[in-house]
Amino acid sequence: MDMVPIISVVGQVKSGKTTFIEELVRELKKxxxxxxxxxxxxxxxxxxxxxxxxxxxxxSGSIIGGIFTDDSIGIVRDFNEKKDMDRIIEDIFYDMNIVLIEGYKLGKYPKILVMKEQDLEEEIKEYKRDEIIAVLGEGELITELNYFGKYEIKKIAKFLEGEFIKPYSVQEINLYINNKPVILNDFVQKIVKNIIDAVIDSLKGIDKKIKEIDLRYKKGK
Structure with missing residues (x-):
């Protein structure tokens, strides 16, 4: 994967999205x-x-504003286009293992559909079928999609771990050009990594125990 895994949890009002996310977060935190x-x-x-x-x-006119204490911070940032919102989300949560969004059904991210009624075809018609990575419901359901009971939190966590969290954890280099992610194969990642490491090694007066490097390049006219 080329960026932090972001999953939208979607469904009708009162379908149990918030409760599901709460339980899933607790399970993943373990x-x-x-x-x-x-x-x-x-x-x-x-x-x-x-x-x-x-x-x-x-x-007064600032694009980004906020308030912070010694142990937390709250930020509000304006944006003009949806693509800006997606990039901002990815920038803010870049160091997470996974991000769960409640709602945002029109977004580009993979989706878990929490059904309110046991009528998949009725509830799924609001979405692109290929964006649905899992469906949660009650009782049995025959479908080609990944189906879990609403309370099978451990199984859902294991599914996300295998399909999204672990694959992302091995990605070392993330490249964006004009705010669009570019997928790099292992060979290109290795070249970029070696070049950056060589440049860093040549610098003086910096901490060489590096966990992460954030490099941004704005091309001149």
Whole structure:
């Protein structure tokens, strides 16, 4: 995979999406994975109290605003296009093992469909079928899709671990050109890695115990 695995959990209102994500996060945490969560809403929102200093600073015209303490931070960032939102999500959660979004059915990400009723064809028609990686329901269901009971949390966690989390963990180099991810094969990854390592080794005055390097290049005219 070429970026952190991001999964949308979709379904009708009151289908159990939030409860499912809560239980799944708890199960994945037992395996020491780093998990990010997001809630998509169609309504605008303010993360701060109107009139407070941090609110005023953001409203003065800054694109990014926020508030932080010694142990946490909250950020609000404006964007103009959906592609910007996707890239921002990937940038913010880049160091997670997996990100779970509640909702965002129009997004590009793979989806887990939580059924409210046991009528797959009725509920799935709102989505592109090839984007559905799993379906959750109650009782038996005959389908070619991966099907789990709503409460089979351990099985679902194992499925995500094998299909998404572990494959991503072996990816070392992620390349974006004009905000679009570019898939690199193992040979090209090795070349890029060796070049970057050689450049870093030649630098003086930096910590050589490196866990991660973030390199951004903006081409001039």
């Amino acid at each position: 395996k020491n994975y780093k998990i990010g969560t997001l809630k998509h809403t169609s309504h605008s929102f303010d993360m701060d109290i109107k009139g407070k200093d941090s609110y005023r600073l953001k409203e």
